[in-house]
Amino acid sequence: METRGRMTAGRRKRPGSRVLLGVALLTGTLASIYGGALLADFALDLLGVASTPVRLGVKVIAMATALPAGFYLVERAFLARSSATSRKTPGP
Numbered sequence: 001m002e003t004r005g006r007m008t009a010g011r012r013k014r015p016g017s018r019v020l021l022g023v024a025l026l027t028g029t030l031a032s033i034y035g036g037a038l039l040a041d042f043a044l045d046l047l048g049v050a051s052t053p054v055r056l057g058v059k060v061i062a063m064a065t066a067l068p069a070g071f072y073l074v075e076r077a078f079l080a081r082s083s084a085t086s087r088k089t090p091g092p
Helices: 017-047 052-088
Strands: none
Touching: 017 052
16 A cells, blocks of 8 residues: 655654644743743833833734744754654664
């Protein structure tokens, strides 16, 4: 039987890797949102901005900017983890 289009043929899938990726993405998302809000709040305090609408707007922009950074860091961590374990397992 031919398995065309299957790139994972012959590779073992580690148990729990999808669950671990989901937890890492959730944690990375929450941490990046919190970090973006915290950095924006700190910067606005340093600048002396007291207007509530301006503070909220800058916080929203900072959180939206920090989200891709969180996803990127999680992706890099999982790619490093994947390549490290693929070097340890002998090939076919």
